[in-house]
Structures are given as C-alpha cells and as structure tokens.
Amino acid sequence: MGNNEITTGEILDFLKENMVTKDDMREYVGGQIQASEQRLISHIDRFAKLHEALDTELIAMRGKYDRLESRLEIVEQKLGLAGA
Numbered sequence: 001m002g003n004n005e006i007t008t009g010e011i012l013d014f015l016k017e018n019m020v021t022k023d024d025m026r027e028y029v030g031g032q033i034q035a036s037e038q039r040l041i042s043h044i045d046r047f048a049k050l051h052e053a054l055d056t057e058l059i060a061m062r063g064k065y066d067r068l069e070s071r072l073e074i075v076e077q078k079l080g081l082a083g084a
Contacts, residue, residue, distance in 0.1 A: 020028075076082045 073082070
C-alpha cells in the first residue's frame with residue numbers, strides 16, 4: 001500500500017465517528033418539527049389575542065360612534081337643522 005491509500009479500518013473508524021443513524025435523524029427531525037409547531041402555535045396565539053383586542057376595540061368604537069351620532073341629532077334638532 002502507498003501513502004495515499006486509505007484502509008478499510010480508517011473508513012470504518014471515520015463512519016463510526018461521523019455517521020448518523022435513522023434514530024438520530026428521527027430525533028433531529030422530530031425536534032425540528034416540534035420546535036416549528038411551538039413557534040406556529042405561539043404566532044397563532046398572538047394573532048388570536050390581537051384579533052380579540054381589535055374586536056373589543058371595534059365594539060367600543062361602534063358604541064362611541066352611536067352615542068356621538070345621537071348627540072349630533074339632538075344638536076341638529078335644537079339648531080333646526082334636522083332633516084337637512
């Protein structure tokens with residue numbers, strides 16, 4: 001054998017140190033999927049909370065709008081602008 005030849009033993013040692021098993025891949029991929037699920041759930045939760053807050057704000061704004069509209073009608077009536 002020359003100096004540049006790699007032995008079977010060296011190949012086997014390299015593989016033992018560096019190879020990934022099916023179980024290793026399943027564990028890695030499973031961990032990545034679980035982390036992605038957690039991020040997705042977190043984003044969905046934040047979106048749902050934002051939607052809930054906006055919905056509450058919209059209800060409050062509608063109430064305020066209705067009250068202002070009622071007061072404007074009273075002012076219009078007092079100024080004789082009703083129906084204008």
